[in-house]
Amino acid sequence: MFSFVARRYDTLRPVEVLIASGRIARITPARIGDGLTGAGSLPVVAPGFVDLQINGYQGREFNDPQLTAEKVRHVALAMDASGCTSFLATCTTDSYEVLANSFAVLARTIEELPEVAARIPGFHCEGPFISSIDGPRGAHPKQHVRVPTVEEFLRLQDAACGRIKLLTISPEFDEAIPVIRAAVKQGVIIAIGHTAATSEQITAAIDAGATMSTHLGNGAHPQIRRHPNYIWDQLADDRLTASLIVDGHHLPANVVKAMIRAKGTSRCVLVSDVTSLGGMPAGRYATGLGDLEVLDNGKLVIAGQRDILAGASLLMDTCVAQVMRFAGVSLTTAIEMASTQPAALIGRHDHRLDVGCPANLVLFDEPTAETTKLVIRRTMSRGEWV
Secondary structure, rough: OOOEEEEEEEOEEEEEEEEEEEEEEEEEEOOOOOOOOHHHHHOOOOOOOOEEEEEEEEEEOOOOOOHHHHHHHHHHHHHHOEEEEEEEEEEEOOOEEEEHHHHHHHHHHHHHHHHHHOOOOOOEEEEOOOOOOOOOOOOOHHHHOOOHHHHHHHHHHHHOOOOOOHHHHEOOOOEEEEEEEEHHHHOEEEEEOOOOOOOOHHHHHHHHOOOOEEEOOOOOOOOOOOOOHHHHHHHHHOOOOEEEEEOOOOOOHHHHHHHHHHHHHHHHEEEEOEEEEOOOOOOEEEEEEEEEEEEOOOOOOOOOOOOOOEEEEEOHHHHHHHHHHHHHHHHHHHHHHHHHHHHHHOOOOOOOOOOOOOOOOOOOOOOOOOOOOOOEEEEEEEOEEE
């Protein structure tokens, strides 16, 4: 049992937080003094970030035929430094054999390593049932894009020991609707993404149970008809929650602001979509997608130019700060878009800064108007500083 003093993210008032048996046992107002210079010197405390889309980090990726428990553990623990206390390990479009193996290794690692189980509550299957068209397909390999089938999804879910919690799918296939219905029956969240679907196909997917949009505004044509189109359709339907990559590279500031105003902050969550080149030094790298380059500002591009993105390399500590700058949202709202709201989507309604909730917390310096990345002081997992 121990306690610490910090300022609540939602009020900025100093509180003393008592931790016992891995949970928040008590939260009481704190008196400034006793060696503290004032409230402004205290860090801010918030529920840890929950990222629904982590593909890999520091040279390790989950789409790996040689994936091992140690590689999974490395990525899981590396997230601590960014304030991310849990995430969905994400596997993207690949052969059935690679996907099934990756999900199986992830599931075994969760069973064997408690520290990984504490950080990875489930998996995100992003593809392979997506558009094959250039633009909407994004960086997913075209040769592995395929028509959705209930049978393949169920086989992948079996390999994952039932831990697939989020499926990104394009409803441009007639065969997508039965897959959506089958996955929803298993409690899987369905997200529309990497799609060239028509308005009617998007509505049919939502009627069948789709409730999210994966990184809305990305995985799209460079040019589309002004209206109707699949971005307007998803923005307008209040049954969809949109995930947004607000790293300063994937969406312009005005687009972020407009999307959040259109959807409302309660229907937006932040994701990093970080890849294996996240956390790597600036430079050029040979990958399965060809030569890629991490620029000095963290932007990940196809090598030799500066505009065509090849994934993300920045984490939620950046996304929280940037969404405040881009959309003018409050610290409270930005934190909840990165923590309590994505947690609730995957059924973790006790991921809050409240008595009785699991002590998965992050402490950071209060951001200013110029902050582009939060300064993380400490991260707590299951009541332990990590």
